[in-house]
Amino acid sequence: MPVRSSFLARSGGIVIAFSMPRIAFAQSSPTKPAGPSVPETNPVGGATVPDTVDNWLAINRSGTVTVHFGKVELGTGIQTAIAQIVADELDVPFASVTVAAADTSTTPDQGYTAGSASLSAGAIPVRQAAAEARLAVLDLAAAHFGVGTDRLVTAGGEVRVAGETRRASYAELAGGRAIHRTIAKATKVKDPDAYRVVGKPIARVDLPAKVFGSFDYLQNVRVPGMLHGRVIRPVPIGAKLVSVDESSLGGLNGVRVVKRDAFLGIVAPDEWTAIRAMRKLKVTWSGGGLAPVTDLAAAVRAVPLVNEKAVVDTGSVAALDSNALTATYVWPYQTHGSIGPSCGIADVRDGKATVWSSTQGIFLLRSALAMLLGLPNNAVEVKYAEGSGCYGHNGSDDAAADAALLSQAVGSPVRVQWMRDQEHGWDPKGPAMVITQSAVLDATQQRISAWRSDVWSPSHSARPQGEAGNLLAGKLLNIPTPKNAFVGGDRDAKVNYQIPNYRVTMHNLLDGVLHSSAMRGLGGTQNTFANESFMDELATAAKTDPLAFRRAHLANDARALDLLAAIEKLGSWQARPSAAGVSGSECLARGRGLSFVRYENTEAYVAVIADVVVDRTTGNVRVERLAIAHDCGLIVNPNGLRNQIEGNAIQATSRTLKEAVAFNTSGVTSLDWHSYPIVRFSEVPDVTIVLVNRPHEPVLGAGEATTVVIAPAIGNAIHDATGLRLREVPFTPDRVAAALRSLKA
Amino acid sequence: MSIRITVNGRAHDVRATPDTPLLYVLRDELELNGPKFGCGLGQCGACTVMVKGRALRSCVVPVAAVDAPVTTVEGLGTPAHPHPVQRAFVAEQAAQCGYCTAGMVVASAALLAEHPHPSDAQIRQALDGNLCRCGSHLRIVRAVKSAAGERV
Numbered sequence: 029m030p031v032r033s034s035f036l037a038r039s040g041g042i043v044i045a046f047s048m049p050r051i052a053f054a055q056s057s058p059t060k061p062a063g064p065s066v067p068e069t070n071p072v073g074g075a076t077v078p079d080t081v082d083n084w085l086a087i088n089r090s091g092t093v094t095v096h097f098g099k100v101e102l103g104t105g106i107q108t109a110i111a112q113i114v115a116d117e118l119d120v121p122f123a124s125v126t127v128a129a130a131d132t133s134t135t136p137d138q139g140y141t142a143g144s145a146s147l148s149a150g151a152i153p154v155r156q157a158a159a160e161a162r163l164a165v166l167d168l169a170a171a172h173f174g175v176g177t178d179r180l181v182t183a184g185g186e187v188r189v190a191g192e193t194r195r196a197s198y199a200e201l202a203g204g205r206a207i208h209r210t211i212a213k214a215t216k217v218k219d220p221d222a223y224r225v226v227g228k229p230i231a232r233v234d235l236p237a238k239v240f241g242s243f244d245y246l247q248n249v250r251v252p253g254m255l256h257g258r259v260i261r262p263v264p265i266g267a268k269l270v271s272v273d274e275s276s277l278g279g280l281n282g283v284r285v286v287k288r289d290a291f292l293g294i295v296a297p298d299e300w301t302a303i304r305a306m307r308k309l310k311v312t313w314s315g316g317g318l319a320p321v322t323d324l325a326a327a328v329r330a331v332p333l334v335n336e337k338a339v340v341d342t343g344s345v346a347a348l349d350s351n352a353l354t355a356t357y358v359w360p361y362q363t364h365g366s367i368g369p370s371c372g373i374a375d376v377r378d379g380k381a382t383v384w385s386s387t388q389g390i391f392l393l394r395s396a397l398a399m400l401l402g403l404p405n406n407a408v409e410v411k412y413a414e415g416s417g418c419y420g421h422n423g424s425d426d427a428a429a430d431a432a433l434l435s436q437a438v439g440s441p442v443r444v445q446w447m448r449d450q451e452h453g454w455d456p457k458g459p460a461m462v463i464t465q466s467a468v469l470d471a472t473q474q475r476i477s478a479w480r481s482d483v484w485s486p487s488h489s490a491r492p493q494g495e496a497g498n499l500l501a502g503k504l505l506n507i508p509t510p511k512n513a514f515v516g517g518d519r520d521a522k523v524n525y526q527i528p529n530y531r532v533t534m535h536n537l538l539d540g541v542l543h544s545s546a547m548r549g550l551g552g553t554q555n556t557f558a559n560e561s562f563m564d565e566l567a568t569a570a571k572t573d574p575l576a577f578r579r580a581h582l583a584n585d586a587r588a589l590d591l592l593a594a595i596e597k598l599g600s601w602q603a604r605p606s607a608a609g610v611s612g613s614e615c616l617a618r619g620r621g622l623s624f625v626r627y628e629n630t631e632a633y634v635a636v637i638a639d640v641v642v643d644r645t646t647g648n649v650r651v652e653r654l655a656i657a658h659d660c661g662l663i664v665n666p667n668g669l670r671n672q673i674e675g676n677a678i679q680a681t682s683r684t685l686k687e688a689v690a691f692n693t694s695g696v697t698s699l700d701w702h703s704y705p706i707v708r709f710s711e712v713p714d715v716t717i718v719l720v721n722r723p724h725e726p727v728l729g730a731g732e733a734t735t736v737v738i739a740p741a742i743g744n745a746i747h748d749a750t751g752l753r754l755r756e757v758p759f760t761p762d763r764v765a766a767a768l769r770s771l772k773a
Numbered sequence: 774m775s776i777r778i779t780v781n782g783r784a785h786d787v788r789a790t791p792d793t794p795l796l797y798v799l800r801d802e803l804e805l806n807g808p809k810f811g812c813g814l815g816q817c818g819a820c821t822v823m824v825k826g827r828a829l830r831s832c833v834v835p836v837a838a839v840d841a842p843v844t845t846v847e848g849l850g851t852p853a854h855p856h857p858v859q860r861a862f863v864a865e866q867a868a869q870c871g872y873c874t875a876g877m878v879v880a881s882a883a884l885l886a887e888h889p890h891p892s893d894a895q896i897r898q899a900l901d902g903n904l905c906r907c908g909s910h911l912r913i914v915r916a917v918k919s920a921a922g923e924r925v
Contacts, residue, residue: 103870103907231866238871239862239878240855241807241846248806256801299801300793303813367811367819367906368872416809417870417907448812667866671912675869678908701816701904709897712910 077153078136081164081207084157085114091185091199093120095127097154098138099146100388101234102418104731105668106146108232112225112664113151117158117218118165119182120198122225126233130412132394140389140491142420142546144631144729147664151727153211159218160211168201220662220723227723229667234414246386246413247371251441254373256299257434258306259444260292261454262504264694267316276310285309286437291504293434295442303447317693321541325358325462325756329484331537334514340522343529345480347468352478353569354466357558358756360688361542362458363698365706368416369451370423372431375441376401381408385428386415388491393425395494397432400502419679421545423455425492426500433501449699454500457689458547459540461485461517463558467566474570475580478529481521483555486537488516490545516550520736523559524588524626525581542691548679552627552736557757560623560740564747573603574622574744588626591633591657591720595622598718599637599655604748617642619749623741627733632660633720634733636677638713638741642749647765651681651713651742656734658717661725672730674715680738682707686758778839780805781848791837795829796820798836799845807846807875811904818903821876823849828883846875849882858882861920862913869907877903881917890921 078084085095095114101107111125118125128134138150166177169187173180179190188195197203220226237243262269269290277283282297283305294309296302321327373384381401387393390410398408415424423446431444446454462484470477489512496502497509514536521532547553567577575596582588595601601622619642624635639653654677663669686705690698698704743754746764752771754764775786778795780803787802794813799805799822808831811819815833822831823844831843850856858881861867868874877900884891884899891899896917905913 103872105869231863235866235868235871236852236863238868238874239846239859240850240852241805241875243806243871245806245809245872247809248800250804298789299797300790365906366870366872367817367904368809369811414870416811416872419906445810448814448816671866671869671909674911675908678910679906700814701812706904706906707910708902708904709900709910709914712897712908715911 079211081157081161081209081211083136084154085161086206087161087165087198087202089199089204091124091197091203093118093125095125095154096135097127097150098130098136099141099150100130100390100412101414102141102388103414104672105232105234105665107234108230109147109664109668110151110154111233112228112230113155114158115225116223117155118162120185122230124185130390132390132408132410135390137391140392142388144731144733146729146731147727148631148729155217156211156215160209160215161207163215164207164209165198165202169196172196172201226662226664227721228665230665232668244413245368246373246384246415247368247445249373249384249413249443251373251375254441254443255295255297255438256302257293257295257431257442257444258302258447259430259450260294260306260309260311261450262290262313262316264313264317267313270312270314273310276308277305280305280308284438286434288433289505291433291501293430293444295434295438299445318541318691318695320693321691324360324460325356327541328460328462328537331486331540334536334538337534337536339518339532339534341531342527343478345478345529345531347478347529348466348480352466352468353565354464355562355565355755357463357465357554357561359461359554359557360757361460361540361544362547362683362687363452363689363704364419364422364455364458364547365704366416366418366422366451369446369448370427370455371415371443371445372424372428373441373443374428374431374435376432376436377439379403379407381432382411383408383428383432384411384413386413386418386424387428388418388421388424392494393428393492396425396492396496396499396502397429399494400429400496400499400507401432401436420458420547421456421489421491423451426454429499429501452699452704453696456490456545457542458553459486459488459517459544461551461554463555465558465562467562469566469570474572474577476525476527476566479527481532481558482535483517483521483532483551484535484537485517485551485554486540486544487512487514488519488544488546488550489513490543516546519550519628520552520555520559520625522629524585524629525563525578526584527581542689542696548676549732549735552625552732553680553683553739556623556625556736557739557743560625560737561743561753561755564621564740564744565753568605571605573605575601576603578622578624587659588624588633591635591659592624594718594720595635595637595655595657598657598716601637615644617644617749619745619747621741621744621746621748623737623744625733625737627736632658632728632730632733634658634737636734636737636741638738638745640742640745640749642746642764644750644768645765647761647763647768649685649742649746649759649761649764650711651685653714653716654681654738654741656715656717657720658730658734659720659722660728660730660733661722662727663719663721664727666719669719669730670717673717673734676732676734677715677738678707678712680735681713681742684739684742684757684759686760688758776836778836779842781844782842787836789836792835795822795831795834795836795839795843799831799843805845805847809872809875811873816904817873818876818880819873821879821903823879823883826883826886828880844879846878849878856882857920858885858917861916865912865916865919867912867916868909873903873905877905877913881913881920884917885921891917893918
């Protein structure tokens with residue numbers, strides 16, 4: 029109760045003060061989702077982007093401003109950044125701006141919050157709406173004062189007449205009145221030189237509540253009459269449910285078992301009873317299971333193809349048929365590993381459904397749930413509440429569906445909390461990929477003449493897309509899995525280096541060995557590992573400095589060269605041929621590695637220098653320091669940006685050194701933090717950052733870019749230290765020690 | 774059955790079976806939001822509370838075994854009267870998603886209660902069992918150091 033009422037106070041209570049945003053919701057039949065298929069990265073909006081100010085923001089009676097932003101807060105500080113943008117564009121104090129929690133009833137459909145696009149693209153219509161709102165206030169003020177708008181000045185939530193003492197607040201002029209005014213394409217947004225709040229390291233609005241324990245996480249939503257649900261998954265994976273022995277629950281009061289096809293769950297009056305029932309219930313499964321895998325790379329390449337496509341095909345790579353340097357890189361399945369397992373709360377009664385979820389796409393989850401529940405879209409409301417950190421398509425949508433099915437079955441609100449083993453076992457995984465590289469140098473032996481990449485990847489999106497068959501619960505109900513658009517495997521498959529003869533071929537796989545979807549960086553993580561490691565292999569072949577080698581292939585990109593100059597200075601790079609063995613003792617080898625990317629070929633520029641120490645005996649790799657140079661155009665909030673860069677760097681260090689999902693024919697076996705370790709405080713590298721601010725360049729996303737350069741930089745540093753080239757992640761002590769032994773032999 | 778526990782200075786008679794982990798009593802019976810469910814295995818620290826000045830994993834401790842007052846992050850301080858660690862976490866912007874934060878704050882407060890001026894290595898050691906997935910570690914270490922400096 030207390031939590032729910034505070035939700036109301038924060039959003040609904042304010043909404044009453046002004047007219048409800050006007051959003052035309054598409055009506056649809058119970059089985060068909062509304063609107064066209066929406067791509068993975070749908071940066072600005074969903075099917076339709078509303079074009080009047082009142083859909084995006086309201087000036088309340090008190091003069092505060094409520095923003096309805098279609099991208100959700102995933103723990104990145106996006107709400108703070110959006111409030112900064114609105115404060116500047118509307119000329120109101122930062123503290124007066126609140127970004128409302130997303131809700132299918134009040135929020136514009138801006139598709140998924142994904143692809144680092146919330147600021148670069150998602151913020152564009154909000155900024156335009158704020159600029160238009162300021163013009164609306166000016167028009168009201170002109171009428172109020174009886175002067176032309178050219179004599180009016182806006183600042184700090186007030187309009188004053190230039191050269192006079194007359195002034196009026198936004199509250200007086202426009203408070204509580206819906207601004208139903210079309211956002212004109214011609215309306216100009218401010219010149220970056222006029223920004224007062226954008227560019228400042230404003231403290232995040234959400235952090236105090238998180239630090240004092242009062243934050244309204246999804247996990248804290250409590251609905252009156254709410255019961256506690258748990259799900260029981262098939263063992264082995266893909267098995268059919270044969271029977272359930274409810275007498276095995278003897279002694280547990282008030283427990284109800286819900287079974288439909290292979291979907292099985294229990295509902296109990298309290299959480300501990302639900303957990304005990306989940307553990308006690310005797311269930312018989314049959315069939316299912318995975319094919320045995322002994323060689324991950326072979327298993328990935330053996331998956332049937334959807335198609336093969338060239339991402340780039342320039343010149344001729346025929347020269348690679350002889351004397352080419354060739355290498356194959358392998359990336360394992362990885363899990364999102366949010367500290368809080370997925371959760372969902374649903375109230376499905378009387379032909380209506382209200383669902384609370386930490387989904388990345390409230391609208392496409394809504395239509396998927398409508399289909400799952402057999403309800404029309406407009407009978408389903410999805411309310412976003414922030415969950416534990418989100419780094420891609422985790423179990424949030426699936427947990428919402430679990431809660432919805434259980435609530436529908438028992439006719440009461442149900443909260444489903446996945447257990448740790450369920451999160452590790454059943455979240456859609458970051459895909460395993462295999463990349464084969466082949467290249468030759470030209471006659472000078474200093475430039476790449478021809479390069480061929482072959483990339484084996486499944487699609488990096490299995491998101492709901494408005495289809496029940498994309499939800500885990502839907503699959504368990506035998507609803508066919510629809511064909512999603514194929515995305516993400518080719519992210520950063522192509523390098524930005526100048527290569528005269530270049531071919532990248534995508535071998536697009538039907539699915540994976542394990543069910544997989546979007547995880548931070550999508551294929552950019554795997555492809556950049558392969559590309560930037562291979563650049564170092566080529567620099568070694570050229571017996572040249574890896575930084576100079578990269579520069580020579582980026583001569584046409586001044587911004588990239590600026591960034592390389594910045595990282596050279598920050599990291600105190602000393603030119604070396606690779607495998608120099610910078611320093612170290614008999615036992616400990618020290619090395620430095622470099623890597624660079626222009627993310628997605630058109631987004632942020634990032635370069636990193638990694639300093640590592642390799643224990644030759646144990647194979648332990650310690651990353652001591654990561655120096656990072658970062659250029660993402662205009663910086664909205666430098667502190668928030670640094671936080672994102674640090675987070676990417678540390679999480680990617682973890683993925684590089686430690687992380688691989690283990691599985692057998694029954695399913696995933698790395699089901700806790702011992703079997704799937706992530707970096708701990710004692711292992712975290714120091715991170716130093718130089719930000720290149722370009723106030724007159726467009727904002728580029730920073731949520732993922734740094735992630736993709738970390739693995740190759742660490743791999744290159746290990747090579748620099750030991751001469752060992754590692755081509756498969758993670759660089760665990762066992763793997764490194766074994767490789768060092770075979771290098772010696 | 775009814776079990777009496779004292780949490781954040783207040784006594785409560787809660788309805789729970791004796792084997793119920795303390796975490797579910799705090800969250801579901803007392804409606805506290807600070808301690809989080811992370812693993813239920815004592816492996817991640819999201820559920821950390823303080824008992825007798827020490828950090829305790831509330832997800833693996835049966836409520837009947839709790840024989841001393843419990844302090845959660847809510848009991849450490851308030852926005853008006855923050856614990857030095859809480860003030861420092863905000864000042865250093867030492868979180869991203871914040872799901873691990875309450876456990877980090879409590880574990881850090883327990884560390885400072887025992888070692889008022891810890892070294893970097895001591896901080897890292899003390900927090901090694903608290904997992905953060907967003908990568909806020911460096912800010913958290915800075916925050917704890919800064920809180921230590923602030924204590925008299």
